[in-house]
């Protein structure tokens with residue numbers, strides 16, 4: 001007879017997570033902390049995770065900080081509270097460690113917008129170009145990439161490439177356009193985008209700014225150009241958080257995924273943070289992929305050590321060089337995302 005665990009394991013591919021009931025009387029915070037110690041596991045969480053997950057993580061950060069942590073950790077198990085490409089990056093950087101993701105279907109619209117087989121054909125048209133890919137892409141895309149970048153180090157990465165070399169930038173067209181403007185380098189840009197950062201309404205932000213004339217408007221570079229043009233500050237999630245801590249303003253309108261507001265409110269309890277409005281009435285600035293992870297799924301994945309990120313050896317070998325190059329350039333530029 002198959003046990004509940006056996007059938008949940010068999011259904012992992014279909015469900016993306018272990019679909020098992022969790023005793024509702026369990027203290028999940030206590031249980032997760034116990035499992036962390038027992039298994040020498042570290043929980044790395046992105047700022048877009050739900051607040052409870054952020055509060056139990058050993059490290060919360062942006063994509064650069066998370067990859068720096070994944071490369072340096074001495075834990076035996078990395079539990080990645082984030083999305084699939086982030087957990088893949090951790091596996092590529094620490095291939096001997098077990099990397100767990102609470103829900104394998106926590107994907108990314110931006111990574112999905114650049115299928116490797118299509119990108120390979122696209123790249124063939126520009127054989128003399130250096131390929132820079134935003135880290136929000138699949139492990140396989142990283143095998144077709146010369147240097148990765150994140151929103152924290154993208155300017156420095158582009159500037160590290162000699163002026164006479166031409167560049168392909170993938171997969172985010174909005175970050176690509178922002179980088180062209182910032183660095184003055186023309187690039188061949190893949191036509192991808194993030195579903196969360198494309199949803200902000202120019203008109204509704206203008207109205208909100210009029211109602212809050214003293215509020216600073218801050219935005220992530222994955223937003224469209226017409227949104228970025230209005231911004232007082234543009235930066236990665238860590239950049240945005242730091243800006244709200246150090247800027248004297250007491251009100252901020254924030255154009256990125258709403259999960260970051262948790263750390264902003266914790267760091268500056270006397271300041272007000274308003275999520276930038278999307279172009280309809282849904283809660284679209286919640287990333288549906290990031291929010292697939294829950295405390296229950298986190299607990300189950302730590303208890304049973306499933307689902308695990310497994311990558312073919314050739315993908316790790318050929319893909320990690322682009323991440324290593326990014327980390328080297330970041331270290332040289334003194335970019336440590338904390």
Ligand code: 13P
Nearest residue numbers: 062063064150151236237
């Ligand atoms: P950063 O946290 O690196 O700014 O990235 C934002 C993002 O969209 C991650 O999915």
Ligand code: SF4
Nearest residue numbers: 108109110194196287
């Ligand atoms: Fe991908 Fe956008 Fe979600 Fe980040 S916020 S994981 S870029 S879909």
